[in-house]
Amino acid sequence: MNAMQLLDLLSENPRATVTDLADILGESLEEVEKTKKSLEDKKIICGYHTVINWDNTNVDHVDAFIGVSAKPQRGKGYDAIAERLAKFPEVSSLYLVSGTSEFLLSLNARTMREVADFVGDKLAPIEGVTATVTMFVLKKYKVNGVTMNIPEEVLDDRLPVSA
């Protein structure tokens, strides 16, 4: 079966069940299951995520981006330090980037205090980390392709029947 079409459908709707996908693509359940599994095994599909706007809940939530300056290690480059940074469960994304710092990581926490503790107690003491710059998120407008806190576009205002 056409794996590209399966990816298209799942990127539009990750909640689509195997039954849905089989129906849409005209494939057997087994075939869809197998292809999906293989895409997951090959790490082409790396996860299925829910985009939550915590601002609309009563739950305390703080996001921050942190630029981390770091020194590479002989023979390992930045990978060893990246591996350590990635271990922290509160780190939701981690990238090696060009620019003023080496890493950009995003952090999910409950309070500003937690962010400060993370930086002071966990991040800055890591050997090889030379400086950090913390940017607190003040308002979110777009997360993983989903817009929030801005007016939504008209979905479908077509005439019901046209030539």
Added chain:
Amino acid sequence: MRNYDELLSSAAKQMRPSGIRRFFDLVSEMPECISLGVGEPDFQTPWDIRDAAVHSLETGRTKYTANAGLKELREEICHWLYRKYGLRYASREVLVTVGGSEAIDLAIRALVEPGDEVIIPEPCFVCYDPITTLTHGVPVPIAAKAENDFRITAEQIEKAITPKTKILVLGYPNNPTGAVLHHEDLEQIAAVLKDKDIIVLSDEIYSELTYGYRHESIAAFPGMRDKTIVINGFSKTYSMTGWRMGYAVGPEPLISAMTKIHQSCIMSAPTTSQYGSITALKDCDDDIEYMRRQYDIRRKYCVRKLNEMGLKTFEPRGAFYVFPNITGYGMTSDEFCEALLQEKHVAIIPGNAFGACGEGFARISYAYSIDHLREAMKRIEEFLKEHREVK
């Protein structure tokens, strides 16, 4: 009370009213219905195009353009047609119009004398016949056959040609059937027209929406460039129906005559839309590809579902319609579509709205999300089951 009927021109009165109109009224009274009746894409216009249009407004581009359209836009149209279909035109052979529809109107008005015949392969888009009538021309419908996958044949065209034939309309990829003409079909049609002074009005508005088949323009065939007016536009390719942007390309004398009419009735196509369209042609190939992929999934889904539930449906290779055969339920196309609407609140269009030979068929548009299509197909299946028992 004035008798307005006496005041109206006979040509205006004779124009065939759109077969879709009656159905539109029925559907409008049923806001809850699931429609599969649209003739336009569901995607938003790609943001880059909208951004370019907004920028043009911000920088004060709010005046008329040249009658034929912005020079830069016409040049980009030439590049695009060459890049896509190997067509070679100069910017003076391009006229930018208010949608493809205006280009069709201008071409017919520029060419047709009273009594001239216009060959129209049906089923087809609804405007060729009434515009021909309005210009006192004579529409000559010929019927594309289901057994030939709704491709009109050179033989059928040859039989319809008389000394009065002025125009042959070719609307492929086709609305409402989704049919495309193959290379050999076009070759044979070109051969039939070889020694004849007949102009081909090639409406290629769906040219970028083809599946597993690359569109070819008849104007690219030997000897055909001089007698073809190619019509295309932005509505379907870039999901820009509301922008009203189309164009015609063809031999300069024909394009200038069309431009003269356009000058009097339109002046110039909307300036904001023209600026957006430049960006569409230059930067939006990826958007076309994305939309085509989505349509393709839906197309295969609809064809399979309809055939499984017993409506014989050929696999269309273009546009975003499927055209199932609905005979076998003891109903005409009108009756079938009306019953489906009343009983299951699903709107599809009777095939005869696109020409008499569309009787026995219905047009289903798949320019909808897959979830919308699945719900509609479920209801159509229920409808068929209930009516099969009655039969």
